[in-house]
Amino acid sequence: MAGAIPRGAAAGCAAAARSPEAALAAYVAGTVEALAPCSSAILVSRRGELLMERYDRGPAPQSDASVNAESLWPFWSVTKSFSAAAVARLAGRGVLSFGMPLSAVLPEFGERGPGPFDRREVSLAHLMSHTSGCALPGRTEDGVTLGPEPDLRDIAIATKPGAAFEYSSLGMHLLERTIEAAAGRDYGELLRETVLEPFGLSSMRYLFEEDLAATAGSAAGNLAGASASPASRALPCSAGAVVPSQRRQRCGLGLYGTARDLLSFGERWLTMADASGTPWCDAAARSEIWTPHSVRPSDSSDYGLLWWLFGDLEGVVASGASFGLCALLPRRGIAVAVARNHIGPTARPFDYRADKRRILELAREFA
Numbered sequence: 001m002a003g004a005i006p007r008g009a010a011a012g013c014a015a016a017a018r019s020p021e022a023a024l025a026a027y028v029a030g031t032v033e034a035l036a037p038c039s040s041a042i043l044v045s046r047r048g049e050l051l052m053e054r055y056d057r058g059p060a061p062q063s064d065a066s067v068n069a070e071s072l073w074p075f076w077s078v079t080k081s082f083s084a085a086a087v088a089r090l091a092g093r094g095v096l097s098f099g100m101p102l103s104a105v106l107p108e109f110g111e112r113g114p115g116p117f118d119r120r121e122v123s124l125a126h127l128m129s130h131t132s133g134c135a136l137p138g139r140t141e142d143g144v145t146l147g148p149e150p151d152l153r154d155i156a157i158a159t160k161p162g163a164a165f166e167y168s169s170l171g172m173h174l175l176e177r178t179i180e181a182a183a184g185r186d187y188g189e190l191l192r193e194t195v196l197e198p199f200g201l202s203s204m205r206y207l208f209e210e211d212l213a214a215t216a217g218s219a220a221g222n223l224a225g226a227s228a229s230p231a232s233r234a235l236p237c238s239a240g241a242v243v244p245s246q247r248r249q250r251c252g253l254g255l256y257g258t259a260r261d262l263l264s265f266g267e268r269w270l271t272m273a274d275a276s277g278t279p280w281c282d283a284a285a286r287s288e289i290w291t292p293h294s295v296r297p298s299d300s301s302d303y304g305l306l307w308w309l310f311g312d313l314e315g316v317v318a319s320g321a322s323f324g325l326c327a328l329l330p331r332r333g334i335a336v337a338v339a340r341n342h343i344g345p346t347a348r349p350f351d352y353r354a355d356k357r358r359i360l361e362l363a364r365e366f367a
Helices: 006-018 022-033 080-091 122-129 170-184 187-196 209-215 257-270 283-289 352-364
Strands: 040-046 048-054 255-257 294-296 299-305 308-310 317-318 325-331 333-340
Touching: 022 040, 022 048, 022 333, 022 352, 040 257, 080 122, 080 170, 080 187, 080 255, 080 257, 080 283, 080 317, 080 325, 122 170, 255 257, 257 325, 257 333, 283 308, 283 352, 308 352, 317 352, 325 352, 333 352
Parallel strands: none
Antiparallel strands: 040 048, 040 333, 294 299, 299 308, 308 317, 317 325, 325 333
């Protein structure tokens, strides 16, 4: 027929006509199929203007809990990027510095210690880039569960500090101990004072076993409204249970919060100003955090200081094992929060790096 559009061209026109919101929603829905049972939330803003907000219980929800703006999502290693913010704030106050050796505040690291390399060479930045080389002889590192709290005198340096990336729960434990020693205060109190409160992130919190036990069986257990207790608003993971936060592992994982607060957290990094408009971080500190310090060998992902970096896409990402993430395009002023609550085996193989890249690519369309 004269004037007919070829099938391939028609498909191209349809793709071109699809809105950025529809494209991102379709992509996340596809990942949920692989991660089922799983719920999802998607929020996008550009220079502080909310462009998209969507919640979906998914095809096989884990419980009767509502999924909405009040739901608390498990963020797992997204927590690490909150720790980066706390370090940046404390560095601005002169409490510590990225290059500070641990020996400055941890007496045990003032000695060479066991192992082939010298503990005195380990710096705060090495912990934050997962290149400290810290290990405990006879103990396997899984990158998530710390296990019994270690005696710092037993820690050996198995690889030269700064030389090799190894995702480390031990390193995050050491980061928490280092921050507390430098500031002379509990890490949870410091995080709330330096990041959560000034950023206006009222929902963000750790949920420990006793918090979950207090809510179990309560009448509010299936509610997710603003009046419900925080633990009752927490979404379960694929096994059907809410996963408790781990004490002495608070730098590495365990924060719960709303998807809106995760988006706001990203926006604070874009503007370098807190909720009141007061600067909380200078450009030099943010640049140091978003500069490549190491590379994960398994997929050649660039890592800064507790942030994943994608230089070719001009983006940075905070992500966690529950498949939640905060993706930022600083030059475009775009922030994306995607919350998913799946932990455990997936229906199909899942590529974390490809997921982060695809969300950044889709985020660029909102410019």
